[in-house]
Amino acid sequence: MVTIKDISKKSGYSTSTVSKALNSSSEIGEETTSLIQKMASEMGYFPNAAARLLKTNKSNNLGVLFVDEMQSGLAHEYFSSVLNSFKVEAERLGYDITFISHNIGNLNMTYYEHCKYRNCDGVVIACVDFNDTRVIELIQSEIPTITIDHIFNDSTSILSDNLKGVKDLVNHIYDYGHRKIAFIHGENTSVTQRRIAGFHKACNKLNITVPDYYIKPARYHDPKSSGLATKELLELKDPPTCIMYPDDFSFIGGMNEIENHGLSIPNDISVAGYDGIYLSQVLRPKLSTYKQNTEALGKYAAANLIDAVTNKKTYIPKQIWVEGELLVGNSIKKIEF
Amino acid sequence: MVTIKDISKKSGYSTSTVSKALNSSSEIGEETTSLIQKMASEMGYFPNAAARLLKTNKSNNLGVLFVDEMQSGLAHEYFSSVLNSFKVEAERLGYDITFISHNIGNLNMTYYEHCKYRNCDGVVIACVDFNDTRVIELIQSEIPTITIDHIFNDSTSILSDNLKGVKDLVNHIYDYGHRKIAFIHGENTSVTQRRIAGFHKACNKLNITVPDYYIKPARYHDPKSSGLATKELLELKDPPTCIMYPDDFSFIGGMNEIENHGLSIPNDISVAGYDGIYLSQVLRPKLSTYKQNTEALGKYAAANLIDAVTNKKTYIPKQIWVEGELLVGNSIKKIEF
DNA sequence: TTGTATGCGTTATCAT
DNA sequence: ATGATAACGCATACAA
Numbered sequence: 001m002v003t004i005k006d007i008s009k010k011s012g013y014s015t016s017t018v019s020k021a022l023n024s025s026s027e028i029g030e031e032t033t034s035l036i037q038k039m040a041s042e043m044g045y046f047p048n049a050a051a052r053l054l055k056t057n058k059s060n061n062l063g064v065l066f067v068d069e070m071q072s073g074l075a076h077e078y079f080s081s082v083l084n085s086f087k088v089e090a091e092r093l094g095y096d097i098t099f100i101s102h103n104i105g106n107l108n109m110t111y112y113e114h115c116k117y118r119n120c121d122g123v124v125i126a127c128v129d130f131n132d133t134r135v136i137e138l139i140q141s142e143i144p145t146i147t148i149d150h151i152f153n154d155s156t157s158i159l160s161d162n163l164k165g166v167k168d169l170v171n172h173i174y175d176y177g178h179r180k181i182a183f184i185h186g187e188n189t190s191v192t193q194r195r196i197a198g199f200h201k202a203c204n205k206l207n208i209t210v211p212d213y214y215i216k217p218a219r220y221h222d223p224k225s226s227g228l229a230t231k232e233l234l235e236l237k238d239p240p241t242c243i244m245y246p247d248d249f250s251f252i253g254g255m256n257e258i259e260n261h262g263l264s265i266p267n268d269i270s271v272a273g274y275d276g277i278y279l280s281q282v283l284r285p286k287l288s289t290y291k292q293n294t295e296a297l298g299k300y301a302a303a304n305l306i307d308a309v310t311n312k313k314t315y316i317p318k319q320i321w322v323e324g325e326l327l328v329g330n331s332i333k334k335i336e337f
Numbered sequence: 338m339v340t341i342k343d344i345s346k347k348s349g350y351s352t353s354t355v356s357k358a359l360n361s362s363s364e365i366g367e368e369t370t371s372l373i374q375k376m377a378s379e380m381g382y383f384p385n386a387a388a389r390l391l392k393t394n395k396s397n398n399l400g401v402l403f404v405d406e407m408q409s410g411l412a413h414e415y416f417s418s419v420l421n422s423f424k425v426e427a428e429r430l431g432y433d434i435t436f437i438s439h440n441i442g443n444l445n446m447t448y449y450e451h452c453k454y455r456n457c458d459g460v461v462i463a464c465v466d467f468n469d470t471r472v473i474e475l476i477q478s479e480i481p482t483i484t485i486d487h488i489f490n491d492s493t494s495i496l497s498d499n500l501k502g503v504k505d506l507v508n509h510i511y512d513y514g515h516r517k518i519a520f521i522h523g524e525n526t527s528v529t530q531r532r533i534a535g536f537h538k539a540c541n542k543l544n545i546t547v548p549d550y551y552i553k554p555a556r557y558h559d560p561k562s563s564g565l566a567t568k569e570l571l572e573l574k575d576p577p578t579c580i581m582y583p584d585d586f587s588f589i590g591g592m593n594e595i596e597n598h599g600l601s602i603p604n605d606i607s608v609a610g611y612d613g614i615y616l617s618q619v620l621r622p623k624l625s626t627y628k629q630n631t632e633a634l635g636k637y638a639a640a641n642l643i644d645a646v647t648n649k650k651t652y653i654p655k656q657i658w659v660e661g662e663l664l665v666g667n668s669i670k671k672i673e674f
Numbered sequence: 675t676t677g678t679a680t681g682c683g684t685t686a687t688c689a690t
Numbered sequence: 691a692t693g694a695t696a697a698c699g700c701a702t703a704c705a706a
Binding site (some may be wrong): 351352353354364365366388390391392394395428469508 | 691692693694696698699700704
C-alpha cells in the first residue's frame with residue numbers, strides 16, 4: 001500500500017508537506033503541490049479512509065437503517081428506489097453508505113452502537129418500527145439522523161405527500177363520475193393515518209358520504225390481504241364502483257379476485273393503485289395510480305442529511321414534503337350520469 | 338466517546354491489559370477479564386472500527402459491486418434478493434457491507450481504488466459488465482473477489498444453474514404435451530448463452546426440432562421487448578403453443594400482448610417464466626416458472642468470500658452451482674394427443 | 675513555504 | 691498476569 005510516507009521519501013518532502021499538498025492546501029507552493037500530486041497518482045497512492053477518519057473524526061460514511069426483520073425493505077420497490085436515489089446523491093457528494101443493523105457477528109449491538117462502531121457521520125432511517133426503543137435511541141443520539149415518511153419530534157424528515165396523493169386520486173376518480181369509492185389501507189402507521197384522513201377529507205369536500213364498510217384494512221405489499229378485502233367489497237349488497245388499493249403491488253391480489261368474480265376492469269369495476277411502480281405501467285389495463293417521487297425523496301434525504309452533518313451547529317431540522325404525480329391509466333371507467 | 342483509555346483509567350489497569358481483556362485474550366486472568374468487560378459495557382464502550390483496522394489491517398467490511406449505470410440492479414428482484422441474502426449472512430459472520438462505485442465526490446476512482454479507500458476485505462461482484470476494464474482490474478487485484486453468475490478465470494463464482502433450470506422447464510413443458518416451444522432470451526451474457534444452450538440441448542434430447550424463428554431476442558426485465566417478441570411469435574404462420582420468457586417480469590409484456598390478440602392463457606397459448614419472483618406467484622393464472630435460489634446464492638457468496646478473506650493463503654477458488662426449483666403454476670395447458 | 679512533533683484509538687511486541 | 695511502548699496512516703498546531 002502506498003502511503004504518504006512513501007511519497008515523502010520519494011519526493012524528498014516531509015510527510016506534512018505531502019499531506020498538505022495532497023489536500024491542495026494554500027500553504028504549499030503551486031509547483032510543489034502539482035509535483036507531489038502527480039507523483040502520488042503515478043505511485044498509485046490513495047488515501048486511507050480509516051486513518052483519515054481517526055484524525056478528522058469524519059468518516060464520509062452514512063448509515064442506512066432499513067427494516068431488518070422481514071427483509072421486506074429491499075423487496076419493496078418504493079424503498080429500494082428511494083434507497084438507490086439516496087445512494088446516488090450521497091456518492092455524488094462524496095459519501096459512502098453502510099447498512100445498519102443489530103447483531104454484527106456475535107456482538108449484539110444496538111443500532112446506535114453499530115453507527116458508532118462504523119463512525120457513521122449521519123443516518124437515514126426508513127421503513128422501520130418507529131416505536132422500537134433502539135430506533136428511538138438512535139434518533140435521540142448526537143448522530144444526525146433523518147427520517148423518511150415519518151415525523152419524529154423535531155428530527156428532520158423527508159415525507160411523501162400522502163395527503164395530496166390520496167386527494168388527487170379521489171378527485172380524479174370523482175371527476176370520472178364515481179361516487180361509491182372504497183379505500184383499502186395498509187397497516188397502522190403514520191403514513192396510513194394520513195392517507196385515511198386524506199381520503200375522508202377529500203370525500204367530505206366532494207360531498208361524498210363514505211359508509212364504514214367501504215374502508216377496509218389490509219397490509220402493504222401484500223396481495224393476499226388486499227385480495228380478501230376486495231372480495232368482501234365485491235360481495236357487498238351495495239358494492240363500490242371504484243376501489244383504491246394500499247399500493248400497486250397489492251392490487252394484484254385485487255385483480256385476481258376481480259377476475260375470479262368474472263368482472264372486468266374497468267368496465268365492471270374501477271381500481272386505483274398507489275406508488276406508480278414500474279409494474280403498474282406495464283399492466284393492462286394500465287393502472288391509474290399516484291406516483292410517489294422516490295427519486296426526490298432519496299435525493300433530498302441525502303442532501304439534507306449531509307447538510308446536517310456538515311453544519312452540525314447551525315442546521316435547523318425541518319420537514320420536507322415531496323409531491324408525487326397522478327398517473328392516469330385505463331383502470332378507471334368514465335361513468336355517465 | 339468511551340475509549341479503552343477511559344476504561345483503563347477507571348479500572349486502574351493499563352490500556353494493553355484492557356485491550357486484551359476485551360478481546361478475551363488468554364493472557365489475562367479470568368477475574369480481571371470479566372471485571373473489565375463488565376465495566377466496559379457499563380460505560381457504554383464500543384470499539385472503534387477505524388482504529389482497529391489501522392492496526393489489524395482488517396476492516397470487517399465487504400464491498401458490493403452491483404451495476405451502477407442504469408440502476409437496474411436494485412430494482413431487479415432477483416438481484417436485490419441475492420443482495421439481501423448476502424447481507425444477512427455477512428452480518429451474521431460479523432461483516433458490514435459497503436457499496437462500491439466509481440466517483441465518490443469529485444474523486445474519480447476506479448472500483449479497485451474505492452475498495453482500497455474503504456479497506457474492503459473482499460468484494461462480491463454481480464450484475465456488471467464483465468468486460469469493463471475497471472471490473473477486470475478489481476478481479477485481478479490482490480483483494481479477494483467473488484463473482485455471481487459469471488465465471489471469470491479462476492476467481493470463485495457462485496452460479497445459478499441456468500442449464501438445469503431451462504432443462505427442467507423444457508421437460509415440464511414437454512410432459513404437458515407441447516412440441517412447439519418458443520424461447521425469448523435476454524441480452525447476450527454468459528447466463529443467456531447457457532440458457533440458450535440448455536434450451537437446445539433439452540429439445541434435442543426430446544427430439545424436438547426448433548425452427549430458428551422460435552428463438553427471439555429481447556432484454557431482461559423489460560416487458561416491452563418481450564411483448565414485441567411475443568407479437569412476432571403469435572403472428573407466425575406456425576405459432577408456438579408455448580412461449581418461454583427471459584424472466585417473470587418481462588412476461589408481463591407478453592401477457593398484455595397475448596390479451597391484445599384476444600387470446601387467453603393457458604387455453605390458447607401456454608407460457609413459462611423464469612426467476613420465480615413474488616409477482617409470478619400472485620398472478621392469475623399463476624405463472625409456471627423456475628425459481629432461482631437467491632437465498633442460497635447470496636448466502637454462499639458471503640460465506641465463501643469470507644472464507645477466502647479469512648484464509649487468504651490456503652483458499653482455493655471454486656465454482657459453486659446453485660440449483661433452483663420448478664414452480665408449477667397454471668400457465669401451461671395440458672395438451673392431449 | 676516547509677518541516678517537526680503529536681495524537682486519533684487500537685493492537686502487538688516485548689518487558690517486567 | 692500485567693504494563694510500557696511503539697506503530698498503523700494521516701492531519702494539524704506549531705516551529706523554523
